[in-house]
Every structure is written in C-alpha cells, then in structure tokens.
Amino acid sequence: MASLQKLPTIVPPINLSTWKTLGEINQKLNRIALHIDNKNKDSRLTHTELFAVSRLIKELRQNLLNTEIWSKPDEGYAEDQKG
Numbered sequence: 001m002a003s004l005q006k007l008p009t010i011v012p013p014i015n016l017s018t019w020k021t022l023g024e025i026n027q028k029l030n031r032i033a034l035h036i037d038n039k040n041k042d043s044r045l046t047h048t049e050l051f052a053v054s055r056l057i058k059e060l061r062q063n064l065l066n067t068e069i070w071s072k073p074d075e076g077y078a079e080d081q082k083g
Helices: 016-038 047-065
Strands: none
Touching: 016 047
C-alpha cells in the first residue's frame, strides 16, 4: 500500500480491560449455550437458566454500549470542529 502512496489506516490500541471483560462474558455465554444444547430437547428452560442468559446479555450490552471503550478522550472527533 505504501508503494501506491496509500498508507494503511491506523488501528487504535485495544482496550485490554474491555477485551478481558468481553472475553469473560463470551465464555460464560458459551458455557450456558453448551449446557442448554446438552439438555433433553423436550425439557424447558428453567427460570435460573433464563435469568443467567438474560443477565449476561444485559452485561454484554452494557459493556458494548459503554462509550468509554470505543474512544479515548484525546482522539477528538471525525467532524470538523471549526466554525
């Protein structure tokens, strides 16, 4: 790309704390999915299973929507702030 005068886009560093949190949530969701997959297909989900899935989805959503993980305060804005 450099030989074509097109520099590659700069990828910001990973927020390791957020990456770890999202990884932990992912592992928990995978364990619950495996548990549910291994249940008898005729058995219903228990209230505990539904609560666990709901809680993890809310936690995942909260972490994904957290504005602090997507930008750093020193990055600025894409829009032109002049004028």
